[in-house]
Amino acid sequence: MSLDLLNQLEEKVATTINALDKLRQEIDQLKEENADLRAEKQVWEEKLNGLLGKFSELETAAQQTENFSEETPADENEEQRVSSWS
Template identity: 55%
Template sequence: MSFELLTQLEAKVATTLDSLEILRMEMDELKEENVALKNEKLAWETRLGQLLGKFSELEPSTATTATETKDQDQDDEQNEEGNEQYQEDDLQENDLKESDLQEDDLLDLDSIN
Protein backbone atom coordinates (compact mmCIF):
# COMPACT_ATOMS: atom_id res chain seq x y z
CA MET A 1 0.00 0.00 0.00
CA SER A 2 1.26 3.25 -0.86
CA PHE A 3 1.30 6.41 1.15
CA GLU A 4 -1.13 7.97 -1.32
CA LEU A 5 -3.76 5.31 -0.69
CA LEU A 6 -3.42 5.77 3.07
CA THR A 7 -3.93 9.50 2.69
CA GLN A 8 -7.06 8.95 0.59
CA LEU A 9 -8.38 6.45 3.12
CA GLU A 10 -7.67 8.86 5.95
CA ALA A 11 -9.53 11.65 4.10
CA LYS A 12 -12.54 9.38 3.52
CA VAL A 13 -12.60 8.36 7.19
CA ALA A 14 -12.38 12.01 8.25
CA THR A 15 -15.25 12.93 5.85
CA THR A 16 -17.31 10.03 7.16
CA LEU A 17 -16.66 11.07 10.76
CA ASP A 18 -17.63 14.67 9.95
CA SER A 19 -20.83 13.48 8.26
CA LEU A 20 -21.57 11.25 11.22
CA GLU A 21 -21.09 14.16 13.64
CA ILE A 22 -23.39 16.39 11.54
CA LEU A 23 -26.04 13.65 11.47
CA ARG A 24 -25.79 13.27 15.25
CA MET A 25 -26.27 17.02 15.74
CA GLU A 26 -29.28 16.96 13.40
CA MET A 27 -30.66 13.98 15.30
CA ASP A 28 -30.27 15.83 18.62
CA GLU A 29 -32.05 18.89 17.17
CA LEU A 30 -34.88 16.69 15.87
CA LYS A 31 -35.21 15.00 19.26
CA GLU A 32 -35.50 18.39 20.95
CA GLU A 33 -38.04 19.52 18.38
CA ASN A 34 -39.97 16.28 18.88
CA VAL A 35 -40.10 16.85 22.65
CA ALA A 36 -41.28 20.43 22.12
CA LEU A 37 -44.00 19.26 19.69
CA LYS A 38 -45.14 16.55 22.12
CA ASN A 39 -45.41 19.15 24.89
CA GLU A 40 -47.34 21.48 22.60
CA LYS A 41 -49.66 18.63 21.59
CA LEU A 42 -50.27 17.81 25.25
CA ALA A 43 -51.07 21.46 25.98
CA TRP A 44 -53.56 21.59 23.09
CA GLU A 45 -55.17 18.33 24.21
CA THR A 46 -55.56 19.78 27.71
CA ARG A 47 -57.14 22.98 26.37
CA LEU A 48 -59.42 21.01 24.08
CA GLY A 49 -60.50 18.78 26.97
CA GLN A 50 -61.31 21.85 29.04
CA LEU A 51 -63.36 23.38 26.21
CA LEU A 52 -65.24 20.14 25.64
CA GLY A 53 -65.96 20.00 29.36
CA LYS A 54 -67.40 23.51 29.24
CA PHE A 55 -69.53 22.59 26.22
CA SER A 56 -70.85 19.49 27.96
CA GLU A 57 -71.78 21.65 30.96
CA LEU A 58 -73.66 24.03 28.67
CA GLU A 59 -75.29 21.28 26.60
CA PRO A 60 -78.22 20.41 28.95
CA SER A 61 -79.34 24.03 29.28
CA THR A 62 -78.87 24.59 25.54
CA ALA A 63 -80.90 21.50 24.75
CA THR A 64 -83.68 22.70 27.06
CA THR A 65 -83.67 26.12 25.47
CA ALA A 66 -83.78 24.60 21.99
CA THR A 67 -86.69 22.36 22.98
CA GLU A 68 -88.57 25.28 24.52
CA THR A 69 -87.99 27.35 21.38
CA LYS A 70 -89.21 24.51 19.17
CA ASP A 71 -92.34 24.06 21.31
CA GLN A 72 -93.02 27.80 21.22
CA ASP A 73 -92.63 27.83 17.42
CA GLN A 74 -95.12 24.97 17.11
CA ASP A 75 -97.58 26.79 19.36
CA ASP A 76 -97.19 29.96 17.28
CA GLU A 77 -97.84 28.02 14.08
CA GLN A 78 -100.96 26.44 15.55
CA ASN A 79 -102.22 29.84 16.71
CA GLU A 80 -101.62 31.30 13.25
CA GLU A 81 -103.49 28.42 11.62
CA GLY A 82 -106.37 28.89 14.07
CA ASN A 83 -106.48 32.62 13.37
CA GLU A 84 -106.50 32.03 9.61
CA GLN A 85 -109.35 29.53 9.95
CA TYR A 86 -111.30 31.98 12.12
CA GLN A 87 -110.78 34.73 9.56
CA GLU A 88 -111.95 32.44 6.74
CA ASP A 89 -115.06 31.45 8.74
CA ASP A 90 -115.76 35.11 9.49
CA LEU A 91 -115.44 36.04 5.80
CA GLN A 92 -117.78 33.24 4.78
CA GLU A 93 -120.30 34.37 7.39
CA ASN A 94 -120.10 37.96 6.12
CA ASP A 95 -120.61 36.75 2.54
CA LEU A 96 -123.72 34.85 3.61
CA LYS A 97 -125.09 37.90 5.41
CA GLU A 98 -124.48 40.05 2.34
CA SER A 99 -126.19 37.57 0.04
CA ASP A 100 -129.17 37.37 2.48
CA LEU A 101 -129.39 41.16 2.50
CA GLN A 102 -129.29 41.30 -1.27
CA GLU A 103 -132.11 38.73 -1.48
CA ASP A 104 -134.13 40.70 1.09
CA ASP A 105 -133.61 43.90 -0.94
CA LEU A 106 -134.78 42.13 -4.10
CA LEU A 107 -137.86 40.81 -2.28
CA ASP A 108 -138.62 44.30 -0.99
CA LEU A 109 -138.27 45.67 -4.51
CA ASP A 110 -140.57 42.96 -5.86
CA SER A 111 -143.16 43.74 -3.23
CA ILE A 112 -143.03 47.43 -4.10
CA ASN A 113 -143.57 46.74 -7.77
Protein backbone atom coordinates in the same frame (compact mmCIF):
# COMPACT_ATOMS: atom_id res chain seq x y z
CA MET B 1 -36.15 18.18 29.69
CA SER B 2 -38.33 15.29 28.74
CA LEU B 3 -40.23 15.77 31.99
CA ASP B 4 -40.93 19.43 31.09
CA LEU B 5 -42.34 18.40 27.73
CA LEU B 6 -44.56 15.80 29.36
CA ASN B 7 -45.82 18.39 31.88
CA GLN B 8 -46.60 20.84 29.07
CA LEU B 9 -48.38 18.12 27.14
CA GLU B 10 -50.35 17.17 30.25
CA GLU B 11 -51.41 20.80 30.75
CA LYS B 12 -52.50 21.10 27.14
CA VAL B 13 -54.46 17.86 27.36
CA ALA B 14 -56.14 19.03 30.59
CA THR B 15 -56.96 22.40 29.02
CA THR B 16 -58.38 20.68 25.95
CA ILE B 17 -60.48 18.33 28.08
CA ASN B 18 -61.85 21.27 30.09
CA ALA B 19 -62.66 23.14 26.88
CA LEU B 20 -64.44 20.07 25.49
CA ASP B 21 -66.45 19.68 28.70
CA LYS B 22 -67.54 23.32 28.52
CA LEU B 23 -68.48 22.93 24.86
CA ARG B 24 -70.50 19.79 25.63
CA GLN B 25 -72.34 21.64 28.40
CA GLU B 26 -73.02 24.50 26.02
CA ILE B 27 -74.30 22.07 23.38
CA ASP B 28 -76.64 20.46 25.93
CA GLN B 29 -77.90 23.88 26.98
CA LEU B 30 -78.45 24.92 23.37
CA LYS B 31 -80.30 21.66 22.64
CA GLU B 32 -82.66 22.36 25.55
CA GLU B 33 -83.15 25.93 24.40
CA ASN B 34 -83.80 24.72 20.85
CA ALA B 35 -86.41 22.23 22.09
CA ASP B 36 -88.11 24.99 24.10
CA LEU B 37 -88.14 27.31 21.10
CA ARG B 38 -89.57 24.59 18.86
CA ALA B 39 -92.34 23.95 21.38
CA GLU B 40 -93.04 27.68 21.60
CA LYS B 41 -93.10 27.90 17.80
CA GLN B 42 -95.61 25.04 17.68
CA VAL B 43 -97.87 26.84 20.17
CA TRP B 44 -97.70 30.07 18.13
CA GLU B 45 -98.45 28.18 14.92
CA GLU B 46 -101.52 26.61 16.53
CA LYS B 47 -102.71 30.00 17.78
CA LEU B 48 -102.11 31.57 14.38
CA ASN B 49 -103.96 28.78 12.59
CA GLY B 50 -106.85 29.24 15.02
CA LEU B 51 -106.98 32.96 14.29
CA LEU B 52 -106.78 32.36 10.56
CA GLY B 53 -109.65 29.92 10.89
CA LYS B 54 -111.71 32.52 12.73
CA PHE B 55 -110.94 35.12 10.05
CA SER B 56 -112.03 32.63 7.43
CA GLU B 57 -115.27 31.99 9.31
CA LEU B 58 -115.88 35.75 9.60
CA GLU B 59 -115.22 36.22 5.91
CA THR B 60 -117.63 33.41 5.04
CA ALA B 61 -120.27 34.84 7.37
CA ALA B 62 -119.79 38.31 5.86
CA GLN B 63 -120.19 36.91 2.36
CA GLN B 64 -123.32 35.04 3.38
CA THR B 65 -124.72 38.20 4.96
CA GLU B 66 -123.86 40.16 1.85
CA ASN B 67 -125.55 37.58 -0.35
CA PHE B 68 -128.58 37.57 1.92
CA SER B 69 -128.72 41.38 1.85
CA GLU B 70 -128.61 41.37 -1.93
CA GLU B 71 -131.49 38.90 -2.07
CA THR B 72 -133.63 40.60 0.57
CA PRO B 73 -134.45 43.86 -1.27
CA ALA B 74 -135.54 41.90 -4.32
CA ASP B 75 -137.80 39.79 -2.12
CA GLU B 76 -139.28 42.90 -0.49
CA ASN B 77 -139.92 44.49 -3.88
CA GLU B 78 -141.54 41.29 -5.04
CA GLU B 79 -143.80 41.27 -1.99
CA GLN B 80 -144.78 44.89 -2.63
CA ARG B 81 -145.63 44.12 -6.26
CA VAL B 82 -147.68 41.09 -5.30
CA SER B 83 -149.58 43.01 -2.61
CA SER B 84 -150.30 45.90 -5.02
CA TRP B 85 -151.96 43.46 -7.45
CA SER B 86 -154.42 42.39 -4.83
